Amino acid sequence: MGAEHRNDVYRNSTNSDLANASRIKSNAKNRTSWLQTDPEMRRKKRVAKYKVFTVEGKVKQTVRNSCRWIKEKYLEVRYGWF
Numbered sequence: 001m002g003a004e005h006r007n008d009v010y011r012n013s014t015n016s017d018l019a020n021a022s023r024i025k026s027n028a029k030n031r032t033s034w035l036q037t038d039p040e041m042r043r044k045k046r047v048a049k050y051k052v053f054t055v056e057g058k059v060k061q062t063v064r065n066s067c068r069w070i071k072e073k074y075l076e077v078r079y080g081w082f
Contacts, residue, residue, distance in 0.1 A: 036042070
């Protein structure tokens with residue numbers, strides 16, 4: 001009796017889940033379609049990516065400069081170049 005009850009619950013939940021999933025997919029397609037075709041939105045996304053690349057470059061340069069400074073200080077202390 002317990003196994004039959006679980007199978008019925010499983011069947012009912014999967015049918016409703018599949019219906020909901022197909023609705024969600026169609027809604028997601030409708031939402032993304034205008035985002036992909038809107039030139040202003042695409043431009044904003046592209047500009048945001050450029051800003052991220054700029055920040056990444058600045059962080060990398062800061063780390064390089066910090067490592068260079070530490071190396072120079074180590075060499076000054078180690079070999080006495082003051």
